[in-house]
Structures are given as C-alpha cells and as structure tokens.
Amino acid sequence: MGVNNTIVRLTARSMLGGRRLYLLAGLAALLLALALLLRLFADVSATDSAEFIQAVSLGTLLPLFGLIVGTGTIGPEIDDGSVVYLLAKPVSRHVIVRSKLAVAVTTTVTFAAVPTFLAGLIMVGDRAGIALAYGIGALVAGIVYSALFLLLAVATRHAVIFGLVYALIWESLVGTFVPGARTLSVQQWALSVAESIASPGVITADVSLGVALTLAAVVFVAATWYAGERLRVLTLAGDD
Amino acid sequence: MQPPSDPSSASSSASSSASSSGLSSGPSPTGVIHDIGYRGYDGPRLGRRAVARALFVHSLRGVFGIGRSAKSKVLPVGLSVIMCVPALVLAVVTVIGAGRGLLDDVPLDYSHYAMVLQAALAIFLATQAPQTVSLDLRFNTLPLYVSRPLERPDYVVAKYAAMTLGVFLLLAVPLLIMYVGALFAELPAGDETAEVAAALVGAAIYALVLSGLALLIASLTSRRGFGVAGIITTLVMTYAVATALQGVVGIDNDDAVTAGWLGLISPMTLVDGVQVWALGTDPATPAGPASDATGITFVLVTLAVVVGCLGLLVARYRKVRL
Amino acid sequence: MSIITTDELTKRYPGVTALDRLTVSIEPGVVGLVGANGAGKSTLLKILLGLNDATSGQATMLGLDVAAEGPQIRGRVGYMPEHDCLPADVSATEFVVHMARMSGLPSSAARERTADTLRHVGLYEERYRPIGGYSTGMRQRVKLAQALVHDPELVLLDEPTNGLDPAGRDEMLALIRRVHTDFGISVLVTSHLLGELERICDHVVVIDAGVLLRSSSTADFTRATQQLAVEVTAEADAVARTLTEAGLKVGRDANLLLVELAGDATYDVVRDAVAQLGQGLVRLEPRRHRIAEVFEGGARDAAAV
Numbered sequence: 065m066g067v068n069n070t071i072v073r074l075t076a077r078s079m080l081g082g083r084r085l086y087l088l089a090g091l092a093a094l095l096l097a098l099a100l101l102l103r104l105f106a107d108v109s110a111t112d113s114a115e116f117i118q119a120v121s122l123g124t125l126l127p128l129f130g131l132i133v134g135t136g137t138i139g140p141e142i143d144d145g146s147v148v149y150l151l152a153k154p155v156s157r158h159v160i161v162r163s164k165l166a167v168a169v170t171t172t173v174t175f176a177a178v179p180t181f182l183a184g185l186i187m188v189g190d191r192a193g194i195a196l197a198y199g200i201g202a203l204v205a206g207i208v209y210s211a212l213f214l215l216l217a218v219a220t221r222h223a224v225i226f227g228l229v230y231a232l233i234w235e236s237l238v239g240t241f242v243p244g245a246r247t248l249s250v251q252q253w254a255l256s257v258a259e260s261i262a263s264p265g266v267i268t269a270d271v272s273l274g275v276a277l278t279l280a281a282v283v284f285v286a287a288t289w290y291a292g293e294r295l296r297v298l299t300l301a302g303d304d
Numbered sequence: 305m306q307p308p309s310d311p312s313s314a315s316s317s318a319s320s321s322a323s324s325s326g327l328s329s330g331p332s333p334t335g336v337i338h339d340i341g342y343r344g345y346d347g348p349r350l351g352r353r354a355v356a357r358a359l360f361v362h363s364l365r366g367v368f369g370i371g372r373s374a375k376s377k378v379l380p381v382g383l384s385v386i387m388c389v390p391a392l393v394l395a396v397v398t399v400i401g402a403g404r405g406l407l408d409d410v411p412l413d414y415s416h417y418a419m420v421l422q423a424a425l426a427i428f429l430a431t432q433a434p435q436t437v438s439l440d441l442r443f444n445t446l447p448l449y450v451s452r453p454l455e456r457p458d459y460v461v462a463k464y465a466a467m468t469l470g471v472f473l474l475l476a477v478p479l480l481i482m483y484v485g486a487l488f489a490e491l492p493a494g495d496e497t498a499e500v501a502a503a504l505v506g507a508a509i510y511a512l513v514l515s516g517l518a519l520l521i522a523s524l525t526s527r528r529g530f531g532v533a534g535i536i537t538t539l540v541m542t543y544a545v546a547t548a549l550q551g552v553v554g555i556d557n558d559d560a561v562t563a564g565w566l567g568l569i570s571p572m573t574l575v576d577g578v579q580v581w582a583l584g585t586d587p588a589t590p591a592g593p594a595s596d597a598t599g600i601t602f603v604l605v606t607l608a609v610v611v612g613c614l615g616l617l618v619a620r621y622r623k624v625r626l
Numbered sequence: 627m628s629i630i631t632t633d634e635l636t637k638r639y640p641g642v643t644a645l646d647r648l649t650v651s652i653e654p655g656v657v658g659l660v661g662a663n664g665a666g667k668s669t670l671l672k673i674l675l676g677l678n679d680a681t682s683g684q685a686t687m688l689g690l691d692v693a694a695e696g697p698q699i700r701g702r703v704g705y706m707p708e709h710d711c712l713p714a715d716v717s718a719t720e721f722v723v724h725m726a727r728m729s730g731l732p733s734s735a736a737r738e739r740t741a742d743t744l745r746h747v748g749l750y751e752e753r754y755r756p757i758g759g760y761s762t763g764m765r766q767r768v769k770l771a772q773a774l775v776h777d778p779e780l781v782l783l784d785e786p787t788n789g790l791d792p793a794g795r796d797e798m799l800a801l802i803r804r805v806h807t808d809f810g811i812s813v814l815v816t817s818h819l820l821g822e823l824e825r826i827c828d829h830v831v832v833i834d835a836g837v838l839l840r841s842s843s844t845a846d847f848t849r850a851t852q853q854l855a856v857e858v859t860a861e862a863d864a865v866a867r868t869l870t871e872a873g874l875k876v877g878r879d880a881n882l883l884l885v886e887l888a889g890d891a892t893y894d895v896v897r898d899a900v901a902q903l904g905q906g907l908v909r910l911e912p913r914r915h916r917i918a919e920v921f922e923g924g925a926r927d928a929a930a931v
Contacts, residue, residue, distance in 0.1 A: 124544040224529040345777035349730040451705040
C-alpha cells in the first residue's frame with residue numbers, strides 16, 4: 065500500500081521545476097488577487113461570492129489544474145520515452161501510479177484547494193461556512209481529477225485533448241443541458257460535498273451527498289487501479 | 305588514390321552517360337523498368353512569394369487535417385461538424401417557426417454564435433494551432449525550411465494566415481447556414497444581410513485575434529500537449545474570470561461602466577466588445593463597452609493584440625536556435 | 627573556381643570559440659570536412675547556409691556572399707542536417723514533395739522529381755509509409771533525398787553516415803560518390819570518421835577546435851610514404867634484427883615491421899631475410915599515410931602543405 069519515495073521525489077522535482085511552478089502559482093495567485101479585488105472594490109453578498117468561486121474555481125480552475133497536474137506527472141515521460149527507465153526498475157506498477165498520484169494530489173491541494181479556501185475567506189470571511197465548504201469541495205474535485213487525468217495520460221497519448229473535451233464539453237455543456245449527465249460530473253460531486261458543509265440554502269447541488277461520495281470514491285480507486293494495469297502493458301510504439 | 309573501383313558504379317555511370325539524353329537504356333528482359341539515369345532540372349524555380357503561398361496552402365490543409373493521417377482528421381473535422389450542427393438546427397427552427405408565425409427573427413443573434421460555441425472553438429484552436437507550429441519545432445524540421453529560399457518572417461506569416469483563414473471558415477460557414485435559413489424563412493432580407501455581414505466581420509476579427517494568441521502560445525513549446533493545455537487555460541480562464549467579474553460588478557453592483565471595461569481581459573469578450581461598439585451588435589456578455597472611450601480602447605487593444613502576436617512570433621522564430 | 631571560400635571566419639559563443647579565423651577555399655568535387663566532435667564542422671555548415679551568423683569574417687558559396695546574398699544561394703544549395711529532422715506522421719513521398727515545393731519547384735515538377743530522387747537514393751515501396759516507422763538507414767536516405775530533390779549545384783551533408791551499420795555506411799558513401807560522378811552535384815560532406823572520407827573524397831579539409839589544420843587533396847594526404855609494411859607469420863623480432871644487421875632502418879607498429887625504403891633492392895633484402903629465417907611472408911606493401919596522422923603531428927604536416 066505504499067509509495068516509492070524516490071519516485072515521489074523525482075516526480076515532485078520535475079513537476080515543480082521552473083516554468084510549471086510559475087504557471088500553477090500564477091493561477092493560484094490570480095484567484096486570490098481576484099478575490100481581493102472584489103472584496104475591496106465591489107459589494108459582494110455571500111451568494112455572489114459563492115457563485116463567483118463556484119464558476120471560477122470549481123468550474124474552471126480545478127478541471128484545468130487537475131488536467132495539467134494529472135497529465136504532467138507522467139505524460140512528458142511517456143511522450144519522450146524516458147518512462148522506460150522507470151518501468152525497467154523492480155517497482156510495482158501500482159506503486160509507481162500511487163507515488164505519482166501522491167505528488168499530483170498534493171500539488172492540486174496546495175495550489176488549487178487551499179487558494180480556493182483562502183479566496184472564500186477573503187471574500188466572505190467565515191460566513192455561512194462558504195470558504196470551508198468550497199475548500200473541501202475543491203479538495204475532493206482535485207483528488208478525483210488527478211486520478212482521472214493520470215489514468216488518461218497512461219491510457220492514451222492524446223490525454224490532454226480527451227481531458228479537455230471532458231472538462232469543457234461534458235462538464236459544462238452536457239452537464240447543463242442533460243440533467244441525467246450531472247450525476248456523472250465530478251464538479252457536481254464536489255458541489256454536493258460543499259453543500260453539506262455550508263449553511264443550508266447557500267449552495268445547491270443536484271446530486272445527493274451519499275451518491276456523490278460513493279461515486280467519487282469508486283472513480284478514484286478504479287482510476288488508480290486501472291492506471292496501474294495500463295502501465296503494465298504500456299507499449300512505446302513509434303510516434304503519432 | 306582512386307575512389308573504390310566498384311564494377312556496378314562503373315557500369316551505371318556508363319549507362320547513365322549513354323542514356324543522358326533521356327532515352328531508355330535498351331530493352332530489359334521484363335521490358336517494364338528503364339533506368340534513365342539522373343535528369344537535371346531546368347524548369348522554373350519560383351520565388352519567395354510562391355513558396356510562401358505553397359506553405360500557406362499546405363498549412364491550411366493541415367489545420368483541417370486534409371492530406372494527413374485519419375487520426376489527425378478526427379478532431380478538426382469533428383469540431384467543424386459540431387460548429388455547424390447548431391446553425392443547421394437554428395436555420396430549420398427559423399424556417400418552421402417563421403412559417404407558423406411564431407418567429408420574426410433568428411432565434412440566436414449571428415454575432416453571438418461564436419461566443420455560444422466558444423468551447424468547440426477553443427478546442428479547435430487548442431489542438432490545431434500546436435499542430436501547425438509545434439510539430440516543426442518538435443521534430444526539428446525548421447532548419448530544412450530556413451535553408452531554403454523561404455525567409456523566417458515568410459514562414460510565420462504563412463502559418464498565421466493559414467490559421468486565421470481556417471478559424472474564419474469555421475465561424476463563417478455556420479453563419480452562412482443560418483443566413484440561408486433566414487432567407488428561406490422570408491425574413492426581411494435587408495436586415496438579415498446587414499446583420500450577417502456584421503457578424504462575418506466580427507468572425508474575421510475573432511479569427512485574427514484568436515489565431516494570433518493560439519499560435520504564439522503554441523510556438524513557445526515543442527511539446528504539443530503543453531501547447532494545447534496553455535491555449536485552453538488561457539482562453540477558458542480569461543473568459544471565466546472576465547464574465548464572472550462582469551457578473552458581480554455589472555449586475556450585482558450595477559456598475560455597467562466598469563463591467564464594460566472588464567471585457568478587455570479576455571479575447572472572446574474583447575472582440576465581442578469591438579463588435580458591439582464598432583458594428584452595432586448586441587453584447588453577448590453581461591456588459592459591453594459603455595462609452596466611446598471604452599469602445600475606441602477596445603479597438604486599439606484588438607489591433608495591438610494582433611500586431612503584437614505577429615511581431616512576437618516573428619521575433620521568436622528569429623531567435624530560435626537551429 | 628572555388629565553390630566555397632571562407633576568409634577569417636570566426637564564431638564565438640560565450641565561453642567557447644567554435645570557429646577561429648578559418649580561411650579555406652574549396653574546389654568543386656567531393657570535399658570532406660573532417661574533425662573530432664565539437665571541432666566546428668556543423669557550425670561552419672550552418673554559417674554557410676545562413677542558419678547562424680558569424681561573429682566576424684566573410685564566407686562565400688557559389689561566388690555569392692553568405693551574409694548579404696543568402697536567399698539567392700539557398701535555392702541552389704541542398705542541406706542534410708546531422709540531427710533528426712523528419713516529421714513522424716507523413717510519408718517520405720509527401721515530405722519530399724513538400725520540401726521540393728518549399729525550394730521553389732512547381733507542383734507537378736515537385737512530384738516527378740520526388741519520385742525520381744527517392745528511386746535514386748534507394749527508397750521504393752517504403753516511401754508510402756509514415757516516416758515514423760523507418761529504420762535509421764531509410765531516414766538518412768530521406769534526408770539525402772530532400773537535399774537533392776531540387777537539383778542543387780552543391781549539397782552540404784552533415785555526418786551522413788551517423789547511426790548506420792557498416793553495410794549501410796558503405797552504401798551511403800557509394801551513394802554520395804554517385805551524387806558527384808553521376809548527378810554532377812558538388813558535395814561537402816562532414817565526418818568524424820577519418821578513414822571513410824579517404825575512400826570517396828577528392829579533397830579533404832581538416833579542422834580541430836575551430837582551427838584549420840590542413841586542406842589538401844586526398845591523394846596528397848595518402849601518398850605513399852618511404853616505408854614498407856612487412857608482416858610475417860612468426861618471429862618478427864628475429865626478422866627485424868636480421869634486417870637491421872643488413873643496414874636497414876626498422877620500426878614497429880604492433881605486428882607490422884616498418885622498413886625504410888633504401889632503393890629497389892630493399893624488397894629483395896626483406897624477401898631473402900624472411901626466407902632465410904624460414905618464416906612465411908604475409909604482407910609486403912608500401913605504407914600509405916592516413917588522414918589521422920594530421921592530428922598526431924599537426925605542426926609537422928602543416929609545414930608540409
């Protein structure tokens with residue numbers, strides 16, 4: 065059930081080295097800056113703040129983050145073929161996946177979930193438990209997105225593209241126009257968790273908490289396991 | 305010292321000199337393949353312009369996946385279809401609705417189409433812009449281009465033009481579909497023509513601005529995945545932030561002026577602002593530019609973005625180490 | 627009548643000088659540019675093609691100045707880079723046709739010449755498959771094809787035998803030789819393998835750390851020395867002693883005895899000495915210089931130029 069510390073260390077170093085760190089930190093700073101600006105210069109009610117955070121953080125930042133981080137932990141290695149060095153070591157494929165996932169989840173939590181919580185605090189203080197609610201919601205979304213996109217990165221070379229199609233078209237368009245599809249939306253699960261923490265009536269989700277938590281947990285575990293299986297049979301064929 | 309006296313090379317040079325006039329080297333047993341040796345080329349050699357044009361056409365075909373493997377056709381063709389289907393549906397609805405007297409105008413403003421379908425548009429840009437420029441960087445093909453009569457700025461302009469035309473087509477065809485529907489529905493032709501013309505101009509501006517940004521971001525990395533992620537992140541985040549802010553400021557705070565200025569933040573809202581102010585369309589955002597000063601700023605910023613992207617692209621390709 | 631000349635050509639990077647006041651003049655034919663890795667060969671090619679700017683100095687190709695008249699030159703020159711430069715998702719035919727169009731050929735001429743050129747470099751049915759699946763040898767051929775397709779007057783080939791097995795290397799070298807003898811195109815080919823260039827080049831330019839060591843014809847480099855190489859089946863020391871006693875100067879090079887020629891009689895002396903000792907004579911041949919010697923006694927050979 066463990067992780068390999070070396071892999072964790074190496075993945076962390078490549079994930080947070082140079083440009084990517086600036087991108088992640090920049091996005092987090094952007095969120096905080098916006099929250100600050102609105103708090104200082106606009107008159108925002110609790111409901112407005114909730115909508116804002118939901119739209120920008122849960123709806124946009126989290127999926128993108130999960131995509132960038134989830135695929136970034138293993139995508140580049142598969143892309144340039146250096147993953148063979150990793151696969152040649154006597155380390156269980158599942159341990160590899162778990163180690164990389166640990167880095168992905170930690171990064172997402174640090175740069176997306178915590179700033180979401182802070183943004184909520186900035187905008188509304190601790191009114192109606194909004195900040196904590198969205199913080200935890202972002203946490204849940206971040207964890208599930210990381211696992212999903214890591215699996216995608218292992219399963220296909222076009223992970224980023226499929227991930228985008230999912231995040232943009234499925235989560236927003238289909239989720240809005242096809243009510244049934246909302247049950248299968250990570251965003252809705254996160255909202256459900258947030259709804260349960262905030263004061264009643266502030267946040268509305270369309271999926272019940274029990275269903276949301278169950279689906280989130282199942283997807284997380286299944287994606288992690290399947291990623292390990294796919295890694296076992298990974299073939300490095302020529303190029304596109 | 306002599307070069308290796310290879311019997312086969314001696315005989316092939318003998319036969320090629322005998323057949324240098326281009327005739328076949330005698331009847332071979334199978335009578336099918338004749339080795340006619342090397343022929344020089346003294347036909348026309350086209351200059352920079354023609355070569356740049358050839359690159360433009362080649363890149364445009366690549367934007368839509370024409371002439372490439374089936375896999376690279378899926379996304380551009382699929383997205384083009386996704387862009388057109390709603391227009392088709394709207395056209396049909398217009399015809400039926402007008403026929404029954406339920407509608408007296410198209411259900412969706414022409415100039416709003418791009419905004420409504422921006423997800424598909426964004427994915428198209430995010431996948432096709434890297435395809436246009438990142439591949440040459442990743443496979444290091446650039447030296448082969450630069451060691452030919454093509455100059456580096458020509459390369460950039462050809463690629464930019466191809467991407468722009470591609471995005472314009474992507475936006476213009478649905479607009480024309482809706483327009484044809486409106487004509488069939490016998491809506492006032494003058495009004496419809498004016499509106500679709502304005503929307504087509506808007507589509508051209510969208511194409512210029514979005515292509516510039518997408519190509520610039522894509523050219524910064526040789527990894528296609530990063531280019532895709534970068535473009536999508538930029539387009540989607542800026543749009544989400546701009547509209548969310550506009551919503552809070554404009555609607556909840558009732559400050560339409562500031563909300564109008566906020567449209568400068570994202571390329572989609574920027575171009576829509578130009579459409580609203582310069583072409584007189586209705587805003588597709590929570591708040592369009594409220595005053596002439598704002599409107600002029602929008603136009604200037606748009607110009608600056610286009611020129612800036614082009615300039616930065618040229619500079620980037622001048623600097624790239626080969 | 628030189629096709630390439632340089633005059634005090636210098637290229638400095640922070641911390642390293644890639645080319646140091648290189649002055650050389652290259653005649654039409656097959657010319658080899660030889661040097662160790664990092665000697666400045668690729669840098670020189672890139673400056674000649676305008677891919678890079680020189681820090682100082684001039685260079686001309688086909689009589690035109692490289693810095694000022696680059697575009698005119700580039701239509702008449704072909705380039706085969708050392709590094710990988712082929713996209714993986716297109717076929718050889720498509721790629722070479724595209725490159726031909728980029729060199730200024732009209733569309734139908736581009737297709738015809740691509741078909742011809744691919745046949746000349748030895749790519750047949752493979753040309754329709756995506757380049758991603760090619761072996762190294764096939765890729766090198768595609769690279770060569772795109773350099774030749776527009777019928778240039780001169781081609782610059784950077785390490786064309788890189789990554790090829792010995793058979794592939796021989797084929798590529800033969801192909802390069804044909805480019806000059808059959809196609810009539812002058813060739814400048816670089817390599818760090820000194821021996822192979824001896825076989826196909828008319829003229830060799832040797833550079834080391836950006837400095838010209840020597841530039842002369844291959845015949846000049848490999849002219850016969852005044853030595854005989856003698857190899858015997860056994861008892862080389864005894865043979866050496868006998869020859870020394872007969873008044874000849876004898877040196878050693880691993881198994882070979884190097885005997886200074888002192889006239890035609892030397893051959894007979896060697897034969898008799900070996901027979902007298904009852905040994906077998908494996909080899910008796912005039913020793914030729916090798917290009918590698920330029921690096922050993924640089925100053926000495928520079929004086930000989």
